[in-house]
Amino acid sequence: MTLKHYSPLFLAILILISCDQKQQKQENSSAEKSEETTKDTIVFKSEPLVKDQYTADPSAHVFEGKIFIYPSHDWDSGKPEMDDGNHFNMKDYYVFSMESPTSEVVNHGKVLDVEDVAWAKRQMWAPDAAEKDGEYFFFFPAKDKDDIFRIGVAKSDKPEGPFTPEKEPIEGSFSIDPAVYKDTDGEYYMYFGGIWGGQLQRWLTGEFEDEDNYPADDEPAVAPKVAKMSDDLLSFAEEPRDIEILDENGGLITTGDNERRFFEAAWVHKYKDKYYFSYSTGDTHNIAYAIGDSPYGPFTYQGVVLEPVLGWTNHHSIVEFDGKWYIFFHDSSLSEGKTFLRSMKMMELEYDEDGKIKTLQSFTEAD
Numbered sequence: 001m002t003l004k005h006y007s008p009l010f011l012a013i014l015i016l017i018s019c020d021q022k023q024q025k026q027e028n029s030s031a032e033k034s035e036e037t038t039k040d041t042i043v044f045k046s047e048p049l050v051k052d053q054y055t056a057d058p059s060a061h062v063f064e065g066k067i068f069i070y071p072s073h074d075w076d077s078g079k080p081e082m083d084d085g086n087h088f089n090m091k092d093y094y095v096f097s098m099e100s101p102t103s104e105v106v107n108h109g110k111v112l113d114v115e116d117v118a119w120a121k122r123q124m125w126a127p128d129a130a131e132k133d134g135e136y137f138f139f140f141p142a143k144d145k146d147d148i149f150r151i152g153v154a155k156s157d158k159p160e161g162p163f164t165p166e167k168e169p170i171e172g173s174f175s176i177d178p179a180v181y182k183d184t185d186g187e188y189y190m191y192f193g194g195i196w197g198g199q200l201q202r203w204l205t206g207e208f209e210d211e212d213n214y215p216a217d218d219e220p221a222v223a224p225k226v227a228k229m230s231d232d233l234l235s236f237a238e239e240p241r242d243i244e245i246l247d248e249n250g251g252l253i254t255t256g257d258n259e260r261r262f263f264e265a266a267w268v269h270k271y272k273d274k275y276y277f278s279y280s281t282g283d284t285h286n287i288a289y290a291i292g293d294s295p296y297g298p299f300t301y302q303g304v305v306l307e308p309v310l311g312w313t314n315h316h317s318i319v320e321f322d323g324k325w326y327i328f329f330h331d332s333s334l335s336e337g338k339t340f341l342r343s344m345k346m347m348e349l350e351y352d353e354d355g356k357i358k359t360l361q362s363f364t365e366a367d
């Protein structure tokens with residue numbers, strides 16, 4: 001992940017915002033409202049769920065009848081913006097809950113700090129959580145003392161934590177963005193990986209390489225990973241496997257297919273007995289999805305769940321509550337476009353009669 005160069009969409013949005021501010025000033029001074037000066041205003045479809053701190057990468061689950069949200073905790077550490085995402089320098093995690101999708105958001109406070117994780121050095125990125133037999137497991141990526149991303153696990157007897165970390169990261173774990181899916185048969189699977197700053201492209205040989213190594217544009221793109229979890233959810237029960245994302249002809253999506261290839265932010269949910277693998281396309285900023293018949297895939301590309309948001313990253317989770325489906329995501333509206341200071345939001349998600357997800361936009365441009 002990198003923010004060195006802003007995307008055209010992001011720049012366009014900033015221009016629109018500044019146009020709007022200029023227009024507002026003009027309107028205030030002249031008290032005249034022409035058609036032209038009110039054009040191109042961004043209207044966000046939802047408000048940040050939390051406004052007194054920055055929250056990103058929200059992983060939502062229904063535990064004990066409530067919605068629990070496990071986000072990253074963005075802050076401005078003063079690190080310069082670098083290609084490797086160094087400025088996403090998060091150092092702790094907070095947990096939030098809602099009685100229902102329309103209830104107020106409760107902040108349960110800090111649940112884990114990098115200082116308490118023996119193996120971790122910095123950059124606590126997108127986490128997730130799972131419940132098993134009344135115990136709660138918090139999964140999180142962080143860079144270890146050698147600056148290699150690993151995935152850790154911490155435990156609690158309550159969904160709101162606090163969580164006690166294991167002394168070592170999950171053996172054989174690497175890269176970022178763990179998402180743990182509990183299947184209807186009681187098995188648990190971890191999906192993970194992210195290219196660029198997430199380092200997935202450095203593991204193509206099975207060993208960590210010091211240099212980035214991407215397949216050529218006409219070769220299959222770097223694959224996200226999946227592994228079944230052990231019974232105690234503290235380790236992988238198997239070697240992580242590649243996830244195949246296929247195009248409409250059954251071919252693997254290639255590196256050059258920037259609009260559809262995997263970048264980061266994997267999530268899996270089940271709808272009408274099909275597995276939906278959704279993910280961020282990263283520098284093309286979509287949340288895309290693909291459908292399969294097994295938790296291991298292959299998954300066939302279907303389309304876009306959520307179009308680019310204000311900001312650079314796009315990251316989401318999908319959860320069912322009371323028969324309705326919701327997407328949790330983030331944008332940079334609260335920080336007025338600062339891409340590393342994000343705020344979580346939610347919207348209802350709908351399917352058509354064929355199980356296709358209706359594409360969402362997080363804002364409109366009003367006249």
Ligand code: FUB
Binds near residue numbers: 177194314
């Ligand atoms: O929050 C840090 C990173 O930004 C996450 O791990 C990625 O998915 C992206 O949202």
